[in-house]
Amino acid sequence: MILKNLFKRKPILYSLPFLISYPQFSNYAKTQQKHQNQEEQLKNLWDGDDEFQKEWYSKGNQYWQTCESNYDGVMGGYGHLNDLDIKFSRYFLQQLQEKFPQLSQNFNRALDCGAGIGRVTKELLMNVFQKVDLLEQCDKYIFEAKNQLKQYPNVEDFYQMGLQEFQFQKQYDCIWIQWVSNQIKDDDYVRFLQKCSNSLSQDGFIIVKENISEEGFILDSQDYSITRSDSMYKQLFSKANLDIILEKKQPEFPDELFDVKMYALKRISENKNSIQQ
Numbered sequence: 001m002i003l004k005n006l007f008k009r010k011p012i013l014y015s016l017p018f019l020i021s022y023p024q025f026s027n028y029a030k031t032q033q034k035h036q037n038q039e040e041q042l043k044n045l046w047d048g049d050d051e052f053q054k055e056w057y058s059k060g061n062q063y064w065q066t067c068e069s070n071y072d073g074v075m076g077g078y079g080h081l082n083d084l085d086i087k088f089s090r091y092f093l094q095q096l097q098e099k100f101p102q103l104s105q106n107f108n109r110a111l112d113c114g115a116g117i118g119r120v121t122k123e124l125l126m127n128v129f130q131k132v133d134l135l136e137q138c139d140k141y142i143f144e145a146k147n148q149l150k151q152y153p154n155v156e157d158f159y160q161m162g163l164q165e166f167q168f169q170k171q172y173d174c175i176w177i178q179w180v181s182n183q184i185k186d187d188d189y190v191r192f193l194q195k196c197s198n199s200l201s202q203d204g205f206i207i208v209k210e211n212i213s214e215e216g217f218i219l220d221s222q223d224y225s226i227t228r229s230d231s232m233y234k235q236l237f238s239k240a241n242l243d244i245i246l247e248k249k250q251p252e253f254p255d256e257l258f259d260v261k262m263y264a265l266k267r268i269s270e271n272k273n274s275i276q277q
């Protein structure tokens with residue numbers, strides 16, 4: 001079993017060669033100027049001629065084809081953390097409802113993005129929302145998700161596609177983006193979030209649950225992912241005109257793992273009562 005970067009804390013093994021080739025990536029940008037430099041570096045990296053950049057998404061997909069179609073496979077060998085993950089996500093949704101009671105009227109349709117084998121849908125979303133659709137680019141995982149979920153009447157459409165190319169066909173009350181933001185390049189991610197924002201119902205919201213680096217970003221040349229810092233995510237949300245209405249850190253995960261954060265997002269200026277842990 002390959003221990004995917006999803007659950008490793010530091011870029012010791014995979015990223016070391018990369019950090020050596022791109023030493024500037026190891027510095028954290030604290031000032032705005034440094035943030036701009038960082039953006040510039042990423043842009044150069046992703047726009048470069050190198051095969052690595054051109055094949056970002058196809059190589060990422062190839063990586064997922066090699067992983068098993070089970071909880072361990074989609075959780076980097078940490079399938080046993082499923083219950084803790086789901087328990088906290090459920091609590092986060094409850095907190096969101098308590099702070100914003102109008103949301104509780106509105107749990108009709110959700111989209112599970114980068115859904116894998118449908119773990120989050122099965123364990124959480126289909127128990128909370130009346131209808132759930134899944135979006136996932138890996139054919140092997142979509143196949144397994146259909147197998148697992150097709151008997152449930154509230155699971156509706158399975159879209160096999162990358163987030164970066166998805167065109168929304170419906171309105172959603174919740175768009176759930178868990179452990180897939182790190183596979184998407186900055187520009188594509190902002191565009192995707194904007195499309196999400198335009199496809200939300202009146203009181204709809206976006207949930208991002210993702211690994212967070214302590215500082216700067218960490219590229220993984222094995223699975224073509226980028227682990228971003230909290231401040232980098234906040235910049236991207238802001239670029240997509242999204243407000244953070246609730247944010248919390250996942251508790252109780254083992255120390256060796258990356259911090260995992262949850263963000264609830266809404267279109268900017270719809271709700272000014274931002275709350276933090």
Ligand SMILES: C[S@@+](CC[C@H](N)C(=O)[O-])C[C@H]1O[C@@H](n2cnc3c(N)ncnc32)[C@H](O)[C@@H]1O
Pocket residue numbers: 006057060061064074075113114115116117118119120135136137138141161162163164178179180183184
């Ligand atoms: C770490 S797994 C998480 C799966 C699921 N969200 C969960 O928590 O169980 C990452 C998933 O993202 C999918 N993925 C990777 N890149 C993607 C992309 N560009 N568009 C859509 N899905 C992608 C992978 O195939 C994989 O199923």
